Amino acid sequence: MRKADLVNAVADIADLSLREADDAVSSVFEHITNALARGEPLNLIGFGSFNVKQRAARQGRNPKTGDLIEIAASKQVSFKAGKNLREHII
Structure with a gap:
């Protein structure tokens, strides 16, 4: 949709x-x-909850070269489905 x-x-x-x-x-x-x-946080009863989570800085690898790279800290939106939504999907 x-x-x-x-x-x-x-x-x-x-x-x-x-x-x-x-x-x-x-x-x-x-x-x-x-x-x-x-x-x-945003809570919509029966539908779900939106939250912002902090992701810590970490090391990763460049898949092309294999070199270590620093990945900066960032924020990420998470969604947890509410009971009503889960029941309709399952």
Whole structure:
């Protein structure tokens, strides 16, 4: 499913115009992105939880040359599916 498919589904379910549905979906994505950028966890009961995890710096290997390289510390978004979502998938 692409964003356009999601917008169409929201427009049909909520009886909105495509423009209003696109604004609503874009707004939800923007708020999720902003919350995670601030380091805040986002919990959507029944759907799942988004968190930002810190990855430590580490050493890796260049697969082409075999040389050791330093991989910088970074942040990573993680998602844990909620009970309702897991039940629908399994």
